[in-house]
Amino acid sequence: MPRPRCEPLFALSCCGRQSEIRPALSKLRAALATAAPGRCAEALDSVEIAVAEVLNNIVEHAGPSDRLGAIRVAACAGRRVLIVRVSDDGRPMPGGRLPVRGAPDLAVPRAELPEGGFGWAIVHELTAGLGYRRAGGRNELTLRFACGDDRPEGRDALKRPD
């Protein structure tokens, strides 16, 4: 199936360090706030939260790295969708696939409540689609965010000529 057209909006390379995450998110959000179609504005919180989880995961689990380009983030806008691709040159995902969707069990005594394990559940919940592949020595995650709805301004936005 041909890949639908996706207009590039943003690209960034950075090192794999915790200190790089806030600036990267800030730049991504600012770029999308300016460049993403108006109907995508409501998706920006979801994008920032999900990409934060992905970047945290890379720094924690794929291994920290001072190489510029250890992490790359790119975003593009298609019809009613924002796509963010995040790649890193760290260790592959365990088992070569995405972690399962499940959120931690909260039906436990207070003293046993989980203090972690929420990250991938958040990413799955916030995305309309999530893909992973290992290629060229890099992990590549593709996060798809639905944007646009059936409100009048959403329809108007879709009618605008390209």
Place this chain on the structure above:
Amino acid sequence: MNLESRDSGATRVVAVREERIDAAVAIRFKDLMREQSGDAPPRIVLDLGDVGFIDSSGLGAIVAAMKQMDGRRLELAAVTPAVDKVFRLTRIDRIFTIHPSVEAALAAPAG
């Protein structure tokens, strides 16, 4: 990471003067909350009105703070939309009493 606290009757209000509770500050937040709870009244209300962003590390730190309260209650107030979204997705909103504002929290009967 900066927390401000004031006591009002049997409640301590702890305001997080920080725009983000994320992986960069989660451990510091948890440590500061432990200091806050040392001599606190039986109920602590965490004012999240300044916090516009939280990630799973920050969420875990709030849960950890609640678990180290030593018999005190930890309630949340003034949750902003992006933070509320994370609370709802993870169902953490079912674990905590969440008040629309600090004023509402102080007016609410102690549970």
